[in-house]
Amino acid sequence: VQLVESGGGLVQPGGSLRLSCAASGFTFSSYAMSWYRQAPGKERELVARITGAGGSTNYGDSVKGRFTISRDNAKNTVYLQMNSLKPEDTGVYYCYARRWAYDYWGQGTQVTVSS
Numbered sequence: 001v002q003l004v005e006s007g008g009g010l011v012q013p014g015g016s017l018r019l020s021c022a023a024s025g026f027t028f029s030s031y032a033m034s035w036y037r038q039a040p041g042k043e044r045e046l047v048a049r050i051t052g053a054g055g056s057t058n059y060g061d062s063v064k065g066r067f068t069i070s071r072d073n074a075k076n077t078v079y080l081q082m083n084s085l086k087p088e089d090t091g092v093y094y095c096y097a098r099r100w101a102y103d104y105w106g107q108g109t110q111v112t113v114s115s
Helices: none
Strands: 002-006 009-011 017-024 032-038 045-050 057-059 067-072 077-082 091-099 102-105 109-113
Touching: 002 091, 017 032, 017 091, 017 109, 032 067, 032 077, 045 067, 045 077, 057 067
Parallel strands: 009 109
Antiparallel strands: 002 017, 017 077, 032 045, 032 091, 045 057, 067 077, 091 102, 091 109
16 A cells, blocks of 8 residues: 655745645545645644545635645545645645545655745
């Protein structure tokens, strides 16, 4: 099983980034997918989640209206479009897959929002 995140980097406040998470080794469409993030000195928090078929999404309060999660089950990939980025969005962003008792984490990608 692998979850490989990409798309992180340094961006100015107000800018945008699109994260991708490529999955392999499991039945991707059967798993709910999420993005979590962890800032230095803080606990890991849920950013966004999408169901297996993509019919339902939910977001953390701090990113509602700015971030959008989506998935392409044909490509085994989940995305996080991040707009209007703020310095407080800085952190390591992790991809997470879960179905019943089975769950997997990616290695994370760094996002830094700074001028």
